Amino acid sequence: MSETAEGEGRPVGRKDGMVIGAASVGTVFEWYDFYLYGSLATYITHHFFSGVNETTGYIFALLAFAAGFAVRPFGAIVFGRLGDLWGRKNTFLVTMLLMGLSTFVVGLLPSYEQIGVAAPILLVVMRLIQGLALGGEYGGAATYVAEHAPQGRRGLYTSFIQITATFGLFLSLVVILLTRSGVGEETFQAWGWRIPFLISILLLGVSLWIRLQLNESPAFQRMVAEGKASKKPLKDAFGRWSNLKIVLLALVGLTAGQAVVWYTGQFYALFFLEKMLKVDGALTNSLVAIALLLGTPFFVFFGWLSDKVGRKPIIMAGCLLAAVTYFPLFGALTMAANPQLARAAASAPVTVIADPADCSFQFDPVGKTVFNTSCDLAKSYLAKAGITYQNQAAPAGSLARVQIGDRVLPSFAGDKMDKAGFKDRKAVWEKDLGAALKAAGYPAKADSALVNKPLVVAILTLLVIYVTMVYGPIAAMLVELFPTNIRYTSMSLPYHIGNGWFGGFLPTTAFAMVAATGDIYYGLWYPVVIAAVTVVVGMLFLRETKDVDIEA
Template identity: 75%
Template sequence: MAQAGAEARGTGHGLVIAGASAGTIFEWYDFYLYGALVGVISKHFFSGVNDTTAYILALLAFAAGFAVRPLGAIVFGRLGDRWGRKNTFLVTMLLMGLSTFVVGLLPDYSQIGVAAPIALIVMRLIQGMALGGEYGGAATYVAEHAPPGKRGLYTSWIQTTATLGLFLSLIVILLIRQEIGEDAFNAWGWRAPFLVSIVLLMVSLWIRLRLNESPVFQQMIDEGKTSRKPLSESFAKGGNLKLVILALVGLTAGQAVVWYGGQFYSLFFLTKTLHVDDALANGMVALALLLATPFFVVFGWLSDKIGRKPIILAGCALAAIGYFPLFSALTVAANPALAAASAKAPVAVIADPATCSFQFDPVGKTLFTSSCDVAKAALASAGVSYQNRDALPGSLAQVEIGAKLFPSFEGAGLAKKDFTDRQTAWRKDLGAALKAAGYPAKADSAAVDKPRLLGILFLLVLLVTMVYGPIAAALVEMFPARIRYTSMSLPYHIGNGWFGGFLPTTAFALVAATGNIYFGLWYPVAVAGITAVVGWLFIREMKGNPIEG
């Protein structure tokens, strides 16, 4: 049987890689449409709350899909180790495609009220479950076909699929936007990319139905060596459980925050914080992805030569060191007027700390009426970074712009309509004061230093390719074949689903709480730094380990 497995592994490599990769690209396309359209979706499905809360809720709905990925990894990982690699990722693909198609048909908040965001989140949960079972199957399937000495190269093609899926989603969005115009796209055209996914589903199913089962899994079936209890073998036995924990803390957690920091948080930062035009931001990120994507394969190939560990951990360490200067440079390149105004006329909120709230209202019923809350909400909405300085107890909050003080107002006791009218007028006056100090309402597309911006985005994505290119081979080689699907899927999806998927929400909440537009970077910097240290000390290089047993 070993000889038959070797023969199977030596044939049809192109079809194996193409089949597994193409289907996974389409799954990632489906999953990341939401992330690329989070600003538009927040207006349609969370319009019953204020702008800041709506955006945070939209990010939380985005993160919901990541939250259940570990559950999907457990459910489908178990099926993959008992039922087979191919059969399992056919099911995950069907779930992903149908749930994505349904998102394009959902009525919005104006039509069915609170049922709209609930239905949206349900679809995101189904997507997350499906993706939780997809990656482990595809990576395991390709690795188990790869000849010795080429696992890093072969599985690196799977690693390109997440970026290519994101790239495909951005391109489809840009083409539809260009074809129908921005107003029509924001009104109804955003649904088209979701509806198109039904075509991709059909193509993906056709491709994957042509594939055979993994030779390693087929050999285990023939020899009666498949696991009867992959969950207990993976997580109840001390030796394997230790490997699962090390894979999470020493590899996938840092890989995840670098992946989402370089590709997703950079896009959120450009559009939400720096107020770069959506089409321009999406186009620049898409171009950076296109230029950097070949390096997934380069670093996968290199990992076959020098090992998985040094490349992945070097990428984590470089991200921990480089994120603050890179994102600072991003501000200068994308919105030079904002960078100049922040340096020339820094902003501070001077207020009694006791009057300042954490402004997150999931049901949209609370009015944040204190003078401190009024000031901070206005600055957060304008994307202006500010410092917090304490004032005397009970004093009226003030916004300091350069050397000038701009008093807030106290809204407590005002009727809701009176407060809203007063707030609108005050924000208009604040906007004028900020404009006079050089703060732009949005980035001037003509003033964007596009070559510099593209270079910074390319560096961010290059770090992504370092940590992500070799990760599949590293995880496959850590675990025995009989429980590989289950064992590698859980740490991968906890890392990417929780540590990575919650990055935008966590970072945005940190920025909103502190007023510092760069403060959210502490989250990926800390996680990547911890992974670099733990991985270096405790992860054993497993390049070249036999994977049949």
């Protein structure tokens, strides 16, 4: 009997289940730790960035979120090297310890009001440690499980690792919901948001105990026993063009598209509902959690299917479907989640008519810039209110105007007024603009009673299914692309550049694109274009890997 046939015929035994379960449970807790920040970004903005204005504070919070992603490739290099030298098991024990402790510390950090600018600095430091740790975690867990899997079942075995990110996000949402309902919204806003971070110390203890029961992977042990281990895994992985070429192809033709589909379907969808469509935060978390629960079994299904039909066609199909359907799906999400906003945008479209020279790019990293030109005043209010608007050029030197349906409200030149006069005039103008928007049917917040919850869940679930298509088979494919002696290092870097940079910066990039154009859907061009590029590169240049012998 061939090795493939033998592997396919053997059921998942108790020992296999222990390997999969131990690696997966630990990784679930690491993702739980990491995604707490994204789920609680609004509260963190309030407590750690209170010295800056609200809009800049939120952008800062997103950047701090992205900081954890920016360093993930460096974590992949550091811990990937250790994993190829020191072993898979020992390395992901270290990454877990770093992740758990840094998350616990976030729950203890003093706020901006207590220690000033040191608060956001310490927060970003903790995020950097989390990012480094996560950079070493995934490659270790995926490699460890794949090297235990029999030939012909690697897609199925590693698909359980793929569930961990979704379970981690799901677990974070559930803990947040239980904490909010347990302590009340006011207490949660004040200090209750810290509880989910503090709970992580308990999860750290459990996951460390579980992983200590594991042995090193057989492929690594065999490689060491035969003296085939790499003495310089970084040089061997990235200093030789034959391997570096595969790393680059894996990044552009595989992980970049997978990453943007993953983050659009699971994180940006949550951001879009709460920030763009103004759906109640607790309701948003509940709807996303239900969709994740419904969609999660498909990770295992597509992992299993990839053992039959191949990894590549499933991943490419997921990227292609996302690129083709994101715009209509998010449009339908608006209709289902905030029908009042959709109707108002259709019946009374908003246009900012302004001299382009009067408009600036409203990104203020230090929180000290005053946006007080007539154009900036109009755009900043509309962006803060979540209103889609179009831009129309006006003659040079003219004051900006906001057109709502047939009604036109002139802005004012705040840059030509003294501070006191500007403050009073701005308050009156914003009150008038708010009243005009309300009269045109624009809601300040989505009415929870009008949210078509079944339809929202259905759309969110479809987005999650796209995620399972691109993510379910990818661990197996990455493992199969590289040799054992540099596998941990080689697969970790493209995975974490893709997911850390292309995916991790998606919320910040999409938010900036929306703010610049006034179109709440414009940010979707970011994942659509990257997913499309991945389809082209992956189809043309990447080989199928499902039948590769990873110990050859």
